[in-house]
Structure formats: C-alpha cells, structure tokens
Amino acid sequence: MPAAAAAPAGPPRALTVSAAGHSLKASLVHVCLRHGTSTDCRASRVRLRGTLAVGSRAVLSLRFDRRATSVSVALVRGVTTVRAATSAHGSGTAFRWAAPASLGGANRLDVVAKYGKSDSRFAARIKRAR
Numbered sequence: 001m002p003a004a005a006a007a008p009a010g011p012p013r014a015l016t017v018s019a020a021g022h023s024l025k026a027s028l029v030h031v032c033l034r035h036g037t038s039t040d041c042r043a044s045r046v047r048l049r050g051t052l053a054v055g056s057r058a059v060l061s062l063r064f065d066r067r068a069t070s071v072s073v074a075l076v077r078g079v080t081t082v083r084a085a086t087s088a089h090g091s092g093t094a095f096r097w098a099a100p101a102s103l104g105g106a107n108r109l110d111v112v113a114k115y116g117k118s119d120s121r122f123a124a125r126i127k128r129a130r
Contacts, residue, residue: 011115012064012093015122017052019060020129024050026111026122034117048108048125054099055129060109062088062095068113071095075106076123082106103128 011033015026027048032041054060062071071090075083082104088097088111103126111122 011118011120012066012068012113013120014065015111015113015120015124016063017060017109017111017124018063019052019054019058022052024052024124026109026124029121029123031120032118046123048123051125051127053129054103054126056099056101056103058099058129060097060099062090062097062111064093064095064113066115067092068095068115070114071097072112073097074110075100075103076108076110077104077106081110085110085112 011031013028013031016023017026027046028044029046030041030043032039071088072085073088074081074085083100083106088095090096107126109124109126111124113120113122
C-alpha cells in the first residue's frame with residue numbers, strides 16, 4: 001500500500017471550518033509568501049459562502065489543505081474586531097479552536113495560518129447557534 005502523500009509546502013490555500021457536525025469552506029482573503037528580504041502578497045476577492053452556526057464555547061475544527069505551523073482566530077463584526085485573536089491548538093493540517101462564552105455579536109471568523117515566515121488569511125461567516 002503506498003504511503004500517504006504529504007501536504008504541499010508553503011502556506012495553506014484552503015480551509016474547512018466545522019462545528020457541531022456542519023462544515024463550510026472559508027474564503028481565502030490573502031496569502032503572503034516571504035523569502036529572505038522579498039515578500040509577495042496576493043489578495044483574493046472575498047466570497048463568503050454559507051453560514052456556520054457557532055455556539056457558546058463551541059469547539060471548531062479547522063482543516064487546511066497544507067501544513068500550518070501556527071493558527072490564530074479572531075471574531076469580527078463588519079470591519080470591527082469583537083474578540084482579539086487567540087491561538088488554535090493542533091499541528092500539521094488539523095487545528096481546533098474554542099469559541100469564547102460570548103461571541104459578542106460577531107458575524108465572521110478571521111483565521112490566520114502561518115507557515116514559516118509566510119501566512120494566509122481566511123474569512124468565514126458565522127452566526128450564533130440557537
């Protein structure tokens with residue numbers, strides 16, 4: 001049986017966010033590749049598809065297409081950060097993040113995945129679970 005293929009190098013380009021058995025693909029907002037003194041950043045048009053219901057203290061699963069060395073998640077409403085970024089726990093392509101007791105009216109997750117000096121930023125629409 002062949003060995004499983006390793007995730008490609010470089011910062012993640014795709015993210016699936018899951019909570020309570022439901023999932024959605026987050027929108028890649030930008031990716032920055034840094035090599036020595038050179039930086040190449042590319043922005044993408046934000047296309048938020050679907051809405052994920054997130055409950056108080058819910059644990060979200062974050063699955064990337066490529067390995068990340070660290071991941072942070074912030075809660076945002078419009079252009080205002082409602083909750084500052086906190087670290088997600090995990091390694092490789094799988095991370096978990098615990099939502100706070102109050103979402104503070106947030107309607108979007110802002111996820112930053114780092115790989116070496118490079119990084120990717122993602123956005124996902126959320127709503128408070130009933």
